[in-house]
Amino acid sequence: MTDSATTSATTGGSTGDDTTLRVLSTSDLAGLEISLADVIATVEGAYRTLHAGASDNPRKLTVTPEDGHSVSYAMLGRDGSRDVVAVKTSYKHGLDKGRAEQHYYTTLTLYDDVSGLPVAMMDCARVGSLRTPAVSALLARECVAPGARSALVIGTGTQGRLALPFLLTALPQFDRLLLAGSHPAGIAAVRQELRAHFPDREVELVTDLRTAAGDADVILATAGGHTRAAVEAGWLRPGALTILVGHGLAPSTLHRADRIVATSEAQMRVTGTDMADAAGRLPAVDTELPAVIAGITAGRRSPRERIFAYNSGLVVTDIALGHRFAQLAIAEGRGERVSLWR
Structure with missing residues (x-):
């Protein structure tokens, strides 16, 4: 990895098994401590790497029905400072209704581009909220x-x-x-x-x-x-x-x-x-x-x-912050391994 503040995504978390995926739920991420200054620094670093040309942030894909009751996004990106590739999806339903009746789901799936192994799939709500x-x-x-x-x-x-x-x-x-x-x-x-x-x-x-x-x-x-x-x-x-x-x-x-x-x-x-x-x-x-x-x-x-x-x-900021959360969660042994590719 080229980011000295960030250890390999697989350190302490990967068993070298490419048939399983670590899933980090809302509750797994809720208890992780991270300062606001840390969040700002992580996001700022992602912008710097993007501007330097080391990261990739393609335009997002959007799907919405004619009546506008829902909206979906898909975003693919690569963080060059962490050598991490990720896909983010976002789906919101009930835009024509009140807040209490709406449904919102967003996920982030991270892959280590050095080892070639998956890092984690996580609920991306807290990442986005920060x-x-x-x-x-x-x-x-x-x-x-x-x-x-x-x-x-x-x-x-x-x-x-x-x-x-x-x-x-x-x-x-x-x-x-x-x-x-x-x-x-x-x-x-x-x-x-x-x-x-x-x-x-x-x-x-x-x-x-x-x-x-x-x-x-x-x-x-x-x-x-x-x-x-x-x-x-x-x-x-x-x-x-x-x-x-x-x-x-x-x-x-x-x-x-x-x-x-x-x-x-x-x-x-x-x-x-x-x-x-x-x-x-x-x-x-x-x-x-x-x-x-x-x-x-x-x-x-x-x-x-x-x-x-x-x-x-920009998905590169989600990747940077999501990877930071994944590291913290892996260090604490959080999440569940799912045999997805077996």
Whole structure:
């Protein structure tokens, strides 16, 4: 392996038997300890390796029925720093229903490209729940205006609950934390998650979205598809950074932005079609996050420009973080071996 911080995926975990597969369940992964800083560093490393040309991240495949009640993704990639190949699948059903009636399944299968042996198949939900806010934190770190201190999170689902802890890990100077949400349980969960990581910080619940958006230096839109929240470009202060993770921003924030940054322009054109204009068009991206992290381009060019950032998942970040989890799980003897190829 070329990553000195990462031992071989088979160390302590493989028996040299290519007929079995280690399966790591939701509960196997839930108890593993990993710091937010570790997650951010792992994701950042994956971007650096990708930009260096050592990793492969082909465009994702998407399938959805005409009525839009479900969506499926398949992503194949290779992490060159770990010599790991992986396939991620994602299937969500019930997009036309409430959150409680929806079904969501996502898996990640990892293979060691040195030994040729499978590493593990795992539930990818926790990987995704950590990877995505880590990417938002990196976007904020690279694109935030000088002197920024206030952040608004829209939505109280999984991504909304982790948005502020990750943001504060990357930008600890933020001292005004705003939240726009309507679900009492979700609001309580956001506050609980923040206290768990930053017990000295408090979040302020807002009811006037327009005023809150105008007060915020950074807006993280993490709401689900049924949200009525839609921040308009005209509400934003000079220098504002908007980061789209789920929903909560109107298309004007993209089309009227002074600068557009995406994790991947190709991915944005697959998953960001709801932000298209009346003619079905999306504007060109000015730069991508891997190039910004590598220091090739700037995330921000001037203090007053309004920046729109699109956070879409790249499978190389799932591979890096999933492999990190697999190592931790294997070291603790977690998971079940299944005779899949016998």
